[in-house]
Amino acid sequence: MTEGRALPTPTPETDHYWKGAREGKLLLQRCKSCAKAYFPPRPFCPTCGSRDVTVVQASGRASLYSYAIQHRAIPGFNPPYAIAVVTLEEGPRMMTNIVECAQTPEALQLDMPLEAVFERMSETVSLPVFRPAGGRT
Amino acid sequence: MTRRAQVAVVGAAESSRIGILPEISQIQLHADAALNAIADAGLRISDIDGIASTGDSPEVVADYLGIKPVWADGTSVGGCSFMVHLRHAVAALESGLCSTVLLTHGQSGRSMIGRTRPSHRSDSLNGQFEEPYGAAGPPSLLSIPVLRYMKTYGLTEEQLAMVVVVQREWAALNPRALLKDPITVEQVLGAKMISYPLRLPQCCVVTDGGGALVLVKADRAEDHRQRPVYVLGAGEGYGSPMLSQMEDFTTSRAFRTAGAAAFSQSGITTEAVDHLMLYDAFAHLPVFALGDLGFVKRGEAGAFISDRNTAIGGRLPMNTTGGGLSYTHTGMYGMFAMLECVRQLRGTASAQVPDVKISLAHGIGGMFSASGTAIFSSVRSWS
Numbered sequence: 001m002t003e004g005r006a007l008p009t010p011t012p013e014t015d016h017y018w019k020g021a022r023e024g025k026l027l028l029q030r031c032k033s034c035a036k037a038y039f040p041p042r043p044f045c046p047t048c049g050s051r052d053v054t055v056v057q058a059s060g061r062a063s064l065y066s067y068a069i070q071h072r073a074i075p076g077f078n079p080p081y082a083i084a085v086v087t088l089e090e091g092p093r094m095m096t097n098i099v100e101c102a103q104t105p106e107a108l109q110l111d112m113p114l115e116a117v118f119e120r121m122s123e124t125v126s127l128p129v130f131r132p133a134g135g136r137t
Numbered sequence: 138m139t140r141r142a143q144v145a146v147v148g149a150a151e152s153s154r155i156g157i158l159p160e161i162s163q164i165q166l167h168a169d170a171a172l173n174a175i176a177d178a179g180l181r182i183s184d185i186d187g188i189a190s191t192g193d194s195p196e197v198v199a200d201y202l203g204i205k206p207v208w209a210d211g212t213s214v215g216g217c218s219f220m221v222h223l224r225h226a227v228a229a230l231e232s233g234l235c236s237t238v239l240l241t242h243g244q245s246g247r248s249m250i251g252r253t254r255p256s257h258r259s260d261s262l263n264g265q266f267e268e269p270y271g272a273a274g275p276p277s278l279l280s281i282p283v284l285r286y287m288k289t290y291g292l293t294e295e296q297l298a299m300v301v302v303v304q305r306e307w308a309a310l311n312p313r314a315l316l317k318d319p320i321t322v323e324q325v326l327g328a329k330m331i332s333y334p335l336r337l338p339q340c341c342v343v344t345d346g347g348g349a350l351v352l353v354k355a356d357r358a359e360d361h362r363q364r365p366v367y368v369l370g371a372g373e374g375y376g377s378p379m380l381s382q383m384e385d386f387t388t389s390r391a392f393r394t395a396g397a398a399a400f401s402q403s404g405i406t407t408e409a410v411d412h413l414m415l416y417d418a419f420a421h422l423p424v425f426a427l428g429d430l431g432f433v434k435r436g437e438a439g440a441f442i443s444d445r446n447t448a449i450g451g452r453l454p455m456n457t458t459g460g461g462l463s464y465t466h467t468g469m470y471g472m473f474a475m476l477e478c479v480r481q482l483r484g485t486a487s488a489q490v491p492d493v494k495i496s497l498a499h500g501i502g503g504m505f506s507a508s509g510t511a512i513f514s515s516v517r518s519w520s
Binding site for chain 2: 006039040065066067068070074084085093094095096097105121125129
């Protein structure tokens with residue numbers, strides 16, 4: 001499944017995020033000036049420009065904002081698979097895949113609640129992905 | 138208030154052939170189109186002192202053509218770069234930085250002969266936070282907002298299929314279109330799925346080709362061979378280069394910004410536009426653009442197209458070449474949209490719309506990360 005899949009190479013500004021993912025934590029950053037949580041990682045707030053920011057652990061709860069189901073062959077994937085964008089409980093959005101769920105329009109309902117899980121891809125990379133959040137609403 | 142255009146298009150041409158051209162390299166596609174456009178203007182290469190291009194940098198294209206520019210713009214923001222180049226060229230001409238500007242496009246998007254291609258490194262933001270999830274180019278990414286738009290506004294799959302049906306009717310009138318055979322809603326919906334909810338006919342064709350424009354100050358425009366086409370206004374706008382970070386999947390900030398700037402500069406409203414070319418790499422892009430530019434209320438574009446308002450004989454003829462979906466799409470299509478505006482205003486289009494006085498071209502770059510809008514007119518002064 002993961003053979004040939006594009007994997008991230010961390011930079012100094014994103015390394016904490018990928019370290020967190022290896023430990024099963026979804027890490028965001030929050031601005032201490034304007035209090036907004038943001039993603040992807042950078043050492044300043046993209047809303048107000050403040051450098052006074054801190055790393056926070058996200059709850060992992062999210063909802064399905066939108067997706068498209070891919071039918072072309074992409075290295076590391078077995079079509080059909082959905083590329084999804086989810087809205088995290090804290091506000092930011094991120095791209096992801098939805099796991100433990102049929103990759104069909106019937107199973108993938110917009111706004112459905114999701115929770116983060118982590119897929120180990122290599123020695124150094126674990127990817128945050130999301131699964132349907134059981135009985136949670 | 139009466140306004141007078143300050144810059145005009147005096148030369149406009151595509152490469153001698155477009156389509157599937159493995160015998161021509163990308164740089165030669167730039168040059169072939171440029172030579173055609175310079176000849177169209179009745180000029181010589183030595184007359185050109187400003188140049189803009191993307192894919193191949195402007196100094197590369199200039200040197201290949203033997204142009205010695207004093208001004209260049211290599212803004213590379215994807216398929217709408219050409220509208221952005223036009224806007225920058227207008228400013229350069231108005232401020233006297235140069236006198237005769239050539240805008241070129243050449244792309245071996247199909248045959249990949251001498252092709253330049255941007256790709257994301259694995260340590261870029263896209264490489265870290267999008268590509269590991271199977272994102273692989275525009276079909277996989279630009280399609281993601283569609284379901285949110287459908288849920289928000291009730292856009293139907295049939296309406297989205299009608300975009301293809303209507304544009305194929307225009308393509309049938311265009312001898313240079315890659316796809317000319319009629320297609321039905323049922324055929325679109327029954328076609329091979331590419332990136333649900335988009336089927337193959339809802340994704341653009343992939344071709345090789347080029348195009349070029351020559352611009353001068355409007356005061357000099359009458360001295361050239363062709364009937365001048367005046368630039369009334371142009372705009373550019375930007376959004377996140379990461380699709381996942383687009384603020385709202387039902388509207389593009391880049392589109393709204395570019396469109397508002399072009400209309401503001403031109404002083405006209407959507408009511409005055411007789412013809413338009415809305416970049417259609419995928420069937421939903423004109424749906425977004427019609428709403429974001431204000432031609433219809435946001436959310437009503439699907440019905441507007443489905444009700445044949447943009448079709449032959451409709452009140453707002455759109456994508457009259459067949460567009461990227463049926464005519465041609467080299468990868469960065471924006472130049473072809475502007476060239477059709479020029480032909481319609483000159484009265485030389487294959488599918489000529491009667492009495493076009495104002496024509497608009499609107500482009501997208503990247504994954505809604507950039508946009509450019511250009512408004513052209515056959516008359517210099519308007520009020």
